[in-house]
Amino acid sequence: MKKMKGLLFVVLMVLVITSVSLWAEGEREQVKAKNVIILVGDGMGMGTMELGRIMEYGKDGRLNIQQMKTIGLMTTNPADGIVTDSAAAGTALATGVKTFNGGIGVDINKNPVESMTTYFQNSGKSIGIISTNTVDDATPAAFGAHVADRYAGKSEIVRDYYDSQWDVLLGGGTKYFGPAKQDGVDMIEKFKESGYRYVTTRDELMNISGTGKLLGLFSRSYMNYKTDRDEYISTEPSLKEMTMKALDILSKDPDGFFLMSEGARIDHASHAADATSVWLEMIEFDDAVKYCLDWAEENGNTLVIVTADHQTMGIAPTETINIEALKNISVSAEYMALQLKKNADETAYTLESIKGTLKEYAGIDISEADALELQKNMSVDLYAYKLGWEIGSVVARYMGVGVFDRTLRAVGGTGGHSAAWVPVFAEGPGSEAFSGAYDNTDLYRMVLDNTN
Numbered sequence: 001m002k003k004m005k006g007l008l009f010v011v012l013m014v015l016v017i018t019s020v021s022l023w024a025e026g027e028r029e030q031v032k033a034k035n036v037i038i039l040v041g042d043g044m045g046m047g048t049m050e051l052g053r054i055m056e057y058g059k060d061g062r063l064n065i066q067q068m069k070t071i072g073l074m075t076t077n078p079a080d081g082i083v084t085d086s087a088a089a090g091t092a093l094a095t096g097v098k099t100f101n102g103g104i105g106v107d108i109n110k111n112p113v114e115s116m117t118t119y120f121q122n123s124g125k126s127i128g129i130i131s132t133n134t135v136d137d138a139t140p141a142a143f144g145a146h147v148a149d150r151y152a153g154k155s156e157i158v159r160d161y162y163d164s165q166w167d168v169l170l171g172g173g174t175k176y177f178g179p180a181k182q183d184g185v186d187m188i189e190k191f192k193e194s195g196y197r198y199v200t201t202r203d204e205l206m207n208i209s210g211t212g213k214l215l216g217l218f219s220r221s222y223m224n225y226k227t228d229r230d231e232y233i234s235t236e237p238s239l240k241e242m243t244m245k246a247l248d249i250l251s252k253d254p255d256g257f258f259l260m261s262e263g264a265r266i267d268h269a270s271h272a273a274d275a276t277s278v279w280l281e282m283i284e285f286d287d288a289v290k291y292c293l294d295w296a297e298e299n300g301n302t303l304v305i306v307t308a309d310h311q312t313m314g315i316a317p318t319e320t321i322n323i324e325a326l327k328n329i330s331v332s333a334e335y336m337a338l339q340l341k342k343n344a345d346e347t348a349y350t351l352e353s354i355k356g357t358l359k360e361y362a363g364i365d366i367s368e369a370d371a372l373e374l375q376k377n378m379s380v381d382l383y384a385y386k387l388g389w390e391i392g393s394v395v396a397r398y399m400g401v402g403v404f405d406r407t408l409r410a411v412g413g414t415g416g417h418s419a420a421w422v423p424v425f426a427e428g429p430g431s432e433a434f435s436g437a438y439d440n441t442d443l444y445r446m447v448l449d450n451t452n
């Protein structure tokens with residue numbers, strides 16, 4: 001009898017232990033996030049991150065992104081080729097659908113597809129979208145607009161945003177909101193009439209408090225490179241400040257929120273082979289990540305994902321790179337382009353101003369042959385952003401940066417993107433699901449499945 005009792009006890013204990021561990025397993029599976037923050041480094045490949053790390057912290061230092069425990073990798077090809085642009089890549093991330101380059105929020109037949117933003121908005125969460133690019137550019141647009149041509153559709157993207165009535169929309173680009181690009185309608189006024197508070201400077205943004213929808217447009221086009229902020233005596237907020245303010249507002253929603261915050265100019269600086277600006281934009285992005293990780297740790301219930309849409313220009317530290325000289329450059333290649341002087345008949349930039357500018361801002365004594373070549377490549381019809389690409393490539397060559405050359409950039413439809421796999425870092429409830437190697441269209445489902 002005693003023996004039977006002992007056996008019964010053992011059986012009971014086994015049952016209890018098994019059910020407790022099954023329950024724990026079940027509990028683990030049910031850990032989901034209430035809030036989602038996705039930070040996208042546009043054009044941020046792993047070499048880009050390494051350039052930022054080495055230049056900012058040295059070889060023994062660490063980026064804040066490196067605190068994140070779960071790591072995945074994504075392939076990024078669009079439906080119509082090998083190398084993606086930000087429109088097809090943004091659409092893949094936001095909707096889980098593969099599309100053609102240039103397509104925003106549409107499938108290969110140009111039919112609109114639903115983004116996670118719409119899904120979360122319909123489930124009662126507050127929505128925030130931030131970019132250091134113009135807010136109507138490809139990555140932010142993929143999260144809420146539906147146009148078959150990212151460039152021709154910019155005015156329509158702004159109207160789609162208006163229809164979406166997101167809670168927070170911050171970035172650059174008043175250009176496409178004004179009457180000139182909106183058939184006589186001032187979209188900023190329309191946003192205000194529908195209840196948005198509107199800010200245009202860092203100080204105005206920082207003084208915003210409480211709840212209520214917010215539109216912040218801080219420049220006519222792209223926001224300033226971090227490299228140039230002092231030169232321009234910039235009144236723009238940083239990516240971290242925009243993200244901070246968005247979290248303040250969005251987190252007041254008891255149903256949770258979704259925030260996408262884009263460090264867009266990592267890509268722009270990469271196109272220009274401007275390693276100095278890549279470094280500073282990368283660190284600006286990493287600072288925004290740090291703020292989000294600290295915020296999530298303090299507030300809980302928040303899944304933080306850091307990723308990129310694609311890699312740009314094959315950027316990575318090389319054995320030849322002259323880091324000290326690059327750190328001494330205090331303006332972007334684009335800023336240098338704006339200092340050039342045209343000749344009397346305005347058909348070309350003068351050799352004197354080309355040589356003088358490179359000497360003054362990059363400390364480079366450019367050869368006569370290189371100055372002539374640069375003059376030939378810099379058409380006076382090119383706008384500053386594209387002129388910056390030409391100057392940047394020459395600076396990169398003199399500094400041993402080692403990136404794609406201007407010929408490859410000129411022939412490609414993406415202007416120098418590559419198909420290198422991009423990283424995904426995840427932290428918080430549900431983050432374990434993001435480990436492994438998968439396609440960029442898989443991220444959408446993984447985010448939805450791990451959110452309440």
Ligand SMILES: [Zn+2]
Pocket residue numbers: 043086267268271312414417
């Ligand atoms: Zn790009």
